Amino acid sequence: MAAPKRVVAPPAQAGDAPWTVSHLAGEIDGALRKGISVAVRVVGEVSGFRDRTHWYFDLKDEGAVVNCVMFASAARRVTPALRDGEQVIVKGRVEFYSKGGKVSFILDSLERAGEGPLDRAFRELSAALKAQGYFEIDRKKTLPRFPRRIAVITSRSAAALQDVINTRNRRCPAVELVVIDVPVQGPDAAPIVARAIELVSKNKVRLGIDAAILTRGGGSKEDLWCFNEREVAGAIFRCEVPLVAAIGHETDVTIAELVADERCATPTQAAMRLIPDKSELTHQLDSMMRRLGSSLSRGTQIAERNCSVLSHKLSAGVLARTRTAQRHVTDIELRLERLRPQAVHARMIARLGAASDRLHRAMTTAVDMDLAHVASRLTESLHVAVQNLATRTGSAEKHLTAVAPIRVLDRGFSITVKSDGKLVRSIADVKAGDRLRTRVSDGSIESTVGGSVPTKKPSKSDRDAKQPSLF
Amino acid sequence: MAKRPDHSEKADAELSFEDALAQVESVIESIEAGEIGLEKSLTEYERGVRLIKRCREVLANAEQRIEMLTKDLKPSGRGDSE
Numbered sequence: 001m002a003a004p005k006r007v008v009a010p011p012a013q014a015g016d017a018p019w020t021v022s023h024l025a026g027e028i029d030g031a032l033r034k035g036i037s038v039a040v041r042v043v044g045e046v047s048g049f050r051d052r053t054h055w056y057f058d059l060k061d062e063g064a065v066v067n068c069v070m071f072a073s074a075a076r077r078v079t080p081a082l083r084d085g086e087q088v089i090v091k092g093r094v095e096f097y098s099k100g101g102k103v104s105f106i107l108d109s110l111e112r113a114g115e116g117p118l119d120r121a122f123r124e125l126s127a128a129l130k131a132q133g134y135f136e137i138d139r140k141k142t143l144p145r146f147p148r149r150i151a152v153i154t155s156r157s158a159a160a161l162q163d164v165i166n167t168r169n170r171r172c173p174a175v176e177l178v179v180i181d182v183p184v185q186g187p188d189a190a191p192i193v194a195r196a197i198e199l200v201s202k203n204k205v206r207l208g209i210d211a212a213i214l215t216r217g218g219g220s221k222e223d224l225w226c227f228n229e230r231e232v233a234g235a236i237f238r239c240e241v242p243l244v245a246a247i248g249h250e251t252d253v254t255i256a257e258l259v260a261d262e263r264c265a266t267p268t269q270a271a272m273r274l275i276p277d278k279s280e281l282t283h284q285l286d287s288m289m290r291r292l293g294s295s296l297s298r299g300t301q302i303a304e305r306n307c308s309v310l311s312h313k314l315s316a317g318v319l320a321r322t323r324t325a326q327r328h329v330t331d332i333e334l335r336l337e338r339l340r341p342q343a344v345h346a347r348m349i350a351r352l353g354a355a356s357d358r359l360h361r362a363m364t365t366a367v368d369m370d371l372a373h374v375a376s377r378l379t380e381s382l383h384v385a386v387q388n389l390a391t392r393t394g395s396a397e398k399h400l401t402a403v404a405p406i407r408v409l410d411r412g413f414s415i416t417v418k419s420d421g422k423l424v425r426s427i428a429d430v431k432a433g434d435r436l437r438t439r440v441s442d443g444s445i446e447s448t449v450g451g452s453v454p455t456k457k458p459s460k461s462d463r464d465a466k467q468p469s470l471f
Numbered sequence: 472m473a474k475r476p477d478h479s480e481k482a483d484a485e486l487s488f489e490d491a492l493a494q495v496e497s498v499i500e501s502i503e504a505g506e507i508g509l510e511k512s513l514t515e516y517e518r519g520v521r522l523i524k525r526c527r528e529v530l531a532n533a534e535q536r537i538e539m540l541t542k543d544l545k546p547s548g549r550g551d552s553e
Contacts, residue, residue, distance in 0.1 A: 145489045145492070146492070148487055165537065168535070173533040173535045174529050174530055174531070174534070176534070176536040177536065177537045177538070178537075178538045179537060179538065179540065181539060181540070199540075282527070282530060285523050285527055288495050288496070288519075288523055289523050291499050291503075292499050292502070292523070293516075295516075296502055296512060296516040298502075298505075299503075300509065
């Protein structure tokens with residue numbers, strides 16, 4: 001930033017050529033440097049804080065605002081980073097930033113207002129412990145629902161202890177307290193408190209301790225300081241017993257409380273947090289007793305239902321089997337019945353009856369038909385036969401008339417028979433002495449055979465010639 | 472010996488109040504779920520009743536015991552043992 005050569009207004013300025021803007025800016029800067037020549041300390045509230053490697057924010061009070069710049073080299077020394085609303089005391093010099101046309105307060109150092117060495121120690125230790133995970137919610141132990149014995153780490157003469165005891169007596173006298181008497185302020189307090197916490201942790205089994213309360217009443221920042229010491233924080237961090245801390249008043253926050261598994265505002269609250277309410281527990285036991293009873297009766301009901309389902313299935317099965325067997329028996333009975341002799345007999349009779357009926361019907365039908373047929377045929381054939389007979393009778397009569405032997409006798413032929421009536425046709429038919437009767441046309445002649453002479457064998461022609469002569 | 476859960480009366484008597492409550496819970500759940508037989512349910516039920524009774528006794532114990540430990544707390548005190 002070039003310092004202007006002229007530090008007073010040039011007398012030749014009026015009425016002459018105007019200044020350039022840069023010239024004016026140079027004049028303003030020079031005036032500022034001259035007017036506020038030393039580094040000043042200013043107290044104010046941080047507003048519009050922006051971290052752009054360098055820090056930019058406004059410092060304000062009720063009546064004014066000033067732009068502040070803190071270069072990275074200076075800002076690095078400030079932990080933790082600023083936040084809007086913080087009261088700070090800054091030290092630096094004023095410059096005119098000609099490019100932006102603004103007056104800037106360039107800061108060399110910054111401290112939080114009201115922060116003494118204890119505050120800084122607190123801030124630095126809590127930042128360091130936080131970085132090491134001391135305050136992580138995940139590592140905090142769950143408090144037991146019903147601690148049998150609670151270690152109370154406090155001063156035996158403190159009101160805090162009486163608060164804890166009263167709360168225990170009121171809520172649940174059965175919970176035992178083991179008081180670890182420690183100094184809660186002064187230069188020796190921190191190591192002894194740390195040692196007490198370690199003792200509780202190491203002997204938790206032997207002492208039967210389920211939880212611990214670390215407490216003290218309100219006091220000045222210095223009085224409470226031992227609970228901000230690193231060794232106490234470390235002891236709490238390593239403590240294997242769930243630990244509740246209640247240090248000072250509600251507005252006081254100590255590192256011990258931040259590391260503890262749970263923070264409470266007052267000793268009474270810490271005791272309440274750990275000691276269950278007897279009447280609540282009794283209530284809980286009552287409800288568990290009821291649930292247990294009803295679960296059993298439900299179990300019984302389920303068993304009963306299972307039994308009845310099974311017995312139903314069983315009887316249904318048996319019933320089905322019985323029915324099948326019953327059907328089987330009925331079947332066999334029917335078959336047997338059919339085989340009984342009387343039944344067979346009856347059936348056969350029935351069958352015979354049916355058959356005979358059928359036969360009868362068939363016969364009746366057939367006979368009816370055949371008889372008609374036969375009768376007509378018979379009539380017809382009789383008729384024919386009669387006709388034939390008539391015809392033949394007629395011709396036989398004619399023939400008979402033609403060849404009647406009587407007519408032959410008229411022509412001189414005779415017929416000789418023996419006494420027994422047999423016709424004599426050959427000489428072989430008679431022997432000497434036989435009596436013969438010869439019929440002629442007008443009567444009979446009786447004679448006796450004297451002998452017989454065979455006829456000479458006539459030639460064929462003789463016979464042919466002779467034959468026709470007979471007729 | 473294998474680490475089987477010991478449900479004997481003696482073992483139950485040594486349970487902490489909290490553990491006893493948890494046991495009763497699991498007893499109730501197992502009976503409710505019907506995952507155990509009826510006879511087992513009965514013995515479990517008896518056990519649950521016993522545990523609840525024990526819890527009640529613990530609550531009824533109104534000794535208001537307070538022990539004071541003041542010795543051995545100086546940073547140079549004796550070593551502690553489990």
